[in-house]
Amino acid sequence: xxxxxxxxxxxxxxxxxxxxxxxxxxxxxxxxxxxxxxxxxxxxxxxxxxxxxxxxxxxxxxxxxxxxxxxxxxxxxxxxxxxxxxxxxxxxxxxxxxxxxxxxxxxxxxxxxxx
Amino acid sequence: xxxxxxxxxxxxxxxxxxxxxxxxxxxxxxxxxxxxxxxxxxxxxxxxxxxxxxxxxxxxxxxxxxxxxxxxxxxxxxxxxxxxxxxxxxxxxxxxxxxxxxxxxxxxxxxx
Numbered sequence: 001x002x003x004x005x006x007x008x009x010x011x012x013x014x015x016x017x018x019x020x021x022x023x024x025x026x027x028x029x030x031x032x033x034x035x036x037x038x039x040x041x042x043x044x045x046x047x048x049x050x051x052x053x054x055x056x057x058x059x060x061x062x063x064x065x066x067x068x069x070x071x072x073x074x075x076x077x078x079x080x081x082x083x084x085x086x087x088x089x090x091x092x093x094x095x096x097x098x099x100x101x102x103x104x105x106x107x108x109x110x111x112x113x114x115x
Numbered sequence: 116x117x118x119x120x121x122x123x124x125x126x127x128x129x130x131x132x133x134x135x136x137x138x139x140x141x142x143x144x145x146x147x148x149x150x151x152x153x154x155x156x157x158x159x160x161x162x163x164x165x166x167x168x169x170x171x172x173x174x175x176x177x178x179x180x181x182x183x184x185x186x187x188x189x190x191x192x193x194x195x196x197x198x199x200x201x202x203x204x205x206x207x208x209x210x211x212x213x214x215x216x217x218x219x220x221x222x223x224x225x226x227x
Contacts, residue, residue, distance in 0.1 A: 031212070033213065033215075035215070041219070042217050042218070042219050042220070043203065043205075043215075044217075045214045045215060048211075048212045048213055048214060056211060056214055091157060091158060093158075093215075095213065101146050101165065102145075102146055102213055103148070104160075104213065104215060105160065106158040106160075107157055108157040109157050
């Protein structure tokens with residue numbers, strides 16, 4: 001069964017450093033998402049991406065964040081200058097254009113630790 | 116803004132039924148979902164319901180939706196130890212590009 005994959009599974013970085021989190025969505029999916037979950041808190045929406053542009057973003061997704069689909073398979077989240085409060089689990093999700101309840105399929109997540 | 120609320124903890128004996136409750140505020144919700152998260156793992160979709168339905172059954176899972184009260188529940192029949200996990204309720208509204216609004220999650224602990 002096709003699945004969303006994410007790399008790395010765990011990333012440790014120093015405050016102020018740039019990180020890129022990578023995702024490979026399911027191959028025929030057209031909508032892509034990033035969410036994050038700070039330890040013990042709710043899963044929060046960051047951004048949605050469709051047709052090579054951001055379609056919606058949350059207040060969390062400020063100028064430090066960017067997303068890109070550099071080729072036909074990868075979808076990346078870049079954090080330019082990480083802060084301690086960026087430490088969280090980051091989930092990528094994807095879905096098809098219609099049907100199946102607009103269901104989003106999630107990857108296993110990347111745990112980002114900012115020291 | 117939109118909000119989704121869940122009770123935080125549920126303890127249930129193996130073999131009994133579990134009922135996890137969720138309330139939401141967004142009256143333009145179109146789809147409502149239940150996701151399961153096991154320790155250290157991602158979010159696994161369990162089931163979903165369209166907002167014009169009031170019930171959906173899928174093997175051991177029964178979803179009930181009371182749109183008037185904005186109340187969603189998930190019933191797990193014959194709960195097993197493998198059902199121990201955190202269960203998230205989530206909704207999508209018509210005026211978004213698919214932004215999922217999640218509840219805080221209900222930790223379900225199944226005891227033998």
